[in-house]
Amino acid sequence: MKAAVFEEAGDLEKLVIRDLPDPTPGPGQVLVQVKACALNHLDLWARRGAFNIALPMPHISGSDVCGIVAALGEGVHDWTLGERVIIAPGQGCGQCEACRAGHDSYCDQYKIFGFQTQGGYAEFAVTEARHLIRVSRNLSYEEWAAVPLTFLTAYHMLFSLARLQPGETVLVHACGSGVGVAAIQLAHLGGACVIATSASDHKLRRAQRELGVENVVNYDRENVVKHVMHLTNGRGVDVVIDPVGPAVWEDSLAILRRGGRLVNCAATTGMETKISVRTLYARQISLMGSYMGFRYELDKVVRLAECGKIRPIVDKTYRLEEARLAQERMENRENFGKIVLVMNSNFES
Numbered sequence: 001m002k003a004a005v006f007e008e009a010g011d012l013e014k015l016v017i018r019d020l021p022d023p024t025p026g027p028g029q030v031l032v033q034v035k036a037c038a039l040n041h042l043d044l045w046a047r048r049g050a051f052n053i054a055l056p057m058p059h060i061s062g063s064d065v066c067g068i069v070a071a072l073g074e075g076v077h078d079w080t081l082g083e084r085v086i087i088a089p090g091q092g093c094g095q096c097e098a099c100r101a102g103h104d105s106y107c108d109q110y111k112i113f114g115f116q117t118q119g120g121y122a123e124f125a126v127t128e129a130r131h132l133i134r135v136s137r138n139l140s141y142e143e144w145a146a147v148p149l150t151f152l153t154a155y156h157m158l159f160s161l162a163r164l165q166p167g168e169t170v171l172v173h174a175c176g177s178g179v180g181v182a183a184i185q186l187a188h189l190g191g192a193c194v195i196a197t198s199a200s201d202h203k204l205r206r207a208q209r210e211l212g213v214e215n216v217v218n219y220d221r222e223n224v225v226k227h228v229m230h231l232t233n234g235r236g237v238d239v240v241i242d243p244v245g246p247a248v249w250e251d252s253l254a255i256l257r258r259g260g261r262l263v264n265c266a267a268t269t270g271m272e273t274k275i276s277v278r279t280l281y282a283r284q285i286s287l288m289g290s291y292m293g294f295r296y297e298l299d300k301v302v303r304l305a306e307c308g309k310i311r312p313i314v315d316k317t318y319r320l321e322e323a324r325l326a327q328e329r330m331e332n333r334e335n336f337g338k339i340v341l342v343m344n345s346n347f348e349s
């Protein structure tokens with residue numbers, strides 16, 4: 001099969017197209033013919049070797065797969081060849097205390113598909129049958145690929161961690177990112193008013209026009225604290241959704257109302273930051289870290305996509321052979337929504 005892989009960590013040119021043997025499903029596993037695979041920032045970090053984690057090499061990235069069931073491993077009976085599926089990107093062991101409690105992202109063995117395993121930048125991928133989710137034809141392959149990781153993350157941040165209530169105000173940083181686009185839609189579904197931030201006026205306009213965001217702030221050009229305080233009549237926001245980290249940290253704390261919640265899911269602008277402990281206790285702020293989400297939340301996300309309550313935003317599609325161009329677009333932060341690789345078999349069928 002064709003796959004986009006890197007054989008060692010490094011820049012974009014390390015991402016190359018290779019012919020690899022088709023993977024074979026072991027007991028309990030399923031072979032999926034990949035039709036579309038969305039990119040995530042995680043793919044860039046993995047390729048750059050940013051984590052101190054041993055990845056399977058040569059490494060196939062790609063955590064957001066939609067495809068069809070192509071072969072069944074031993075002992076797998078409840079799937080039919082040709083069924084349309086997505087792969088759950090967060091994969092717990094299924095047996096430990098955390099997994100049994102439904103909190104699989106707390107599992108010690110928790111893996112992200114396409115990061116700690118081989119992923120979907122390829123014509124075929126293998127995963128445990130229990131990590132498959134059936135999906136309908138209500139959405140295209142590339143739209144389904146744009147759903148799992150970021151909508152799961154945003155769902156977990158807003159509902160399980162921040163416990164969003166109708167009538168609250170949510171500020172979503174980096175509104176054009178996958179998590180940003182998902183968080184805006186889910187916050188609206190939860191009955192919240194949304195303020196979106198970005199460094200790009202173009203993305204802010206799209207957030208208003210396409211996602212119905214009520215208010216926007218350009219954090220490059222505008223004083224975020226002043227602007228948000230003005231928008232909220234001096235009250236501040238209830239929840240901040242932060243996929244950015246240090247660059248927006250101080251502002252995020254300053255715009256939270258007393259008792260507000262800051263939920264972070266990534267650090268794209270550095271790893272270290274400062275916090276005044278007094279701010280934390282006196283203003284009764286909750287700081288929460290979010291990593292993926294729980295499998296039952298992904299089932300809910302899929303249901304919302306099935307009935308049209310959330311709408312995946314496909315920014316741009318590329319062929320597998322253009323994986324480098326696709327990653328370059330993400331690296332340059334040109335995307336609004338998800339960048340998706342589409343396999344050649346998708347054009348044939």
Ligand SMILES: [Zn+2]
Binds near residue numbers: 096097098109
């Ligand atoms: Zn587990």
